[in-house]
Amino acid sequence: MHKPPVVILAGVRWGFLWQRHQTLATLFAGAGYPTVFVETTGLANPLPTKNSLRRVFARVLRSGGAGEKPPAEKNLTVYAPLTAPPTYGAFRWSNAKLLVPRVLSDLRKIAGPHPVVVAYPPTRTTLGLISGLDPRLVLYDCSDDYEHFPGAPKDIGETERELLLRTDLVSCTSAQLLKKARRLRPDAFLNGPAVDYERFAPLQDPHPDKEVSTVCFFGHLSLERIDFDAMRAIVGAGFRLRIVGGLGSVEKGFFEIPGVDYRGEVSHAGLPAALTGVDAFVLPYKVNGLTRSIAPAKTFECLATGKPLVTAHLPAMRDLAGYLYLAQRPQDYVGVLRNLKHLETEEKRRARIELARKNSWDVRFLELEEALWRLL
Numbered sequence: 001m002h003k004p005p006v007v008i009l010a011g012v013r014w015g016f017l018w019q020r021h022q023t024l025a026t027l028f029a030g031a032g033y034p035t036v037f038v039e040t041t042g043l044a045n046p047l048p049t050k051n052s053l054r055r056v057f058a059r060v061l062r063s064g065g066a067g068e069k070p071p072a073e074k075n076l077t078v079y080a081p082l083t084a085p086p087t088y089g090a091f092r093w094s095n096a097k098l099l100v101p102r103v104l105s106d107l108r109k110i111a112g113p114h115p116v117v118v119a120y121p122p123t124r125t126t127l128g129l130i131s132g133l134d135p136r137l138v139l140y141d142c143s144d145d146y147e148h149f150p151g152a153p154k155d156i157g158e159t160e161r162e163l164l165l166r167t168d169l170v171s172c173t174s175a176q177l178l179k180k181a182r183r184l185r186p187d188a189f190l191n192g193p194a195v196d197y198e199r200f201a202p203l204q205d206p207h208p209d210k211e212v213s214t215v216c217f218f219g220h221l222s223l224e225r226i227d228f229d230a231m232r233a234i235v236g237a238g239f240r241l242r243i244v245g246g247l248g249s250v251e252k253g254f255f256e257i258p259g260v261d262y263r264g265e266v267s268h269a270g271l272p273a274a275l276t277g278v279d280a281f282v283l284p285y286k287v288n289g290l291t292r293s294i295a296p297a298k299t300f301e302c303l304a305t306g307k308p309l310v311t312a313h314l315p316a317m318r319d320l321a322g323y324l325y326l327a328q329r330p331q332d333y334v335g336v337l338r339n340l341k342h343l344e345t346e347e348k349r350r351a352r353i354e355l356a357r358k359n360s361w362d363v364r365f366l367e368l369e370e371a372l373w374r375l376l
Helices: 020-030 050-062 089-113 124-133 156-164 177-179 197-203 228-236 299-304 330-343 344-359 361-373
Strands: 006-011 033-037 076-079 116-119 135-143 171-172 213-219 238-246 260-264 279-283 309-312 325-327
Touching: 006 020, 006 089, 006 124, 006 135, 020 033, 020 076, 020 361, 033 089, 050 299, 050 325, 089 124, 116 124, 124 156, 135 361, 171 177, 171 228, 171 361, 197 344, 228 238, 238 279, 238 361, 279 330, 299 309, 299 344, 309 330, 325 330
Parallel strands: 006 033, 006 116, 033 076, 116 135, 135 171, 213 238, 213 279, 238 260, 279 309, 309 325
Antiparallel strands: none
16 A cells, blocks of 8 residues: 655744644654655744743754754654744735745655645635645544634634645544534544653653652743743642753742742653652642643643542543542642552553553544545
8 A cells, every 4th residue: 555745834943842743743654655744834922021032042943944853753744844924014025935845846846746635724825835845635533622722823713724624624622622623623523632652651660659748740831831830839849840941931939839849841752761750740720711622632641650649620530520630720739649649559550551451542543544545
């Protein structure tokens, strides 16, 4: 069977916190599809911070020549496009007239003609790239409610509508996103988060200590998404809070609080080692327009360890209430963590592990691949 090239128009950098963008790229490549991972072309204007300026400078350096950055995986090329944010009119003009044509020229050389395109941020830049690539098939893998992103283009709702109407397939990562997409695309289908089960299974402890002392959050830490009051309550109650991941905007002085143990960013391959010694996990999201529709990518990674998970009262998490503990207020996290020795059972531990096993990336990718081949 001839497998066509796949171009993934990602919403993140390759080296950013590992998400489904990178996972699907490695799975397509591993399945024999020549795959190009196109790093994010932007969603909002970068903040004038040292970290943002450093990333912009690094992008400019990486985009020299053909813009290729070879990863370790066979059949996979990472491409760093040089584009302006899809926000102001002048930026859009420079993209349309100068920058996107160069990116298209590079991608045609790397991927060849008529690729399958997997699209993420539904911006004017993404639409321009899709038009120029002349794809044989387009999949919009909807993983966020982009209308609520801080700094997103004012017409992001309009451009997402355009993408929904012109794409061949629409997959959604949560029931909330699916409900929204089906207003325009009744054929949209659910393809939620998953886990590389074998990577996280070694963290399972068949004889867990019921006393909880070290609690962990891993992921991207930012004021827009994360409830810092909940994390303060956790360390204030005497628990050690280990944080693994990248940083956005963070409360000043937060890392100086006794009990907060920030380990920095680690590779996805190195994540299980960074989680060794953790007794329970927390996902203390704020419940707002930005988070209400998400299904956190790390959910099944936490469950695969068999360890208790206390999470915000997000709609996607309520659907998993039998496998985790829900918290609405900062003190709820503390209450659950203090009482886990009475709440936890071996049956609950095994149920979490079995649910994670059923939601492996092998299962999820097969569902997606079968949907693609029905139209190819």
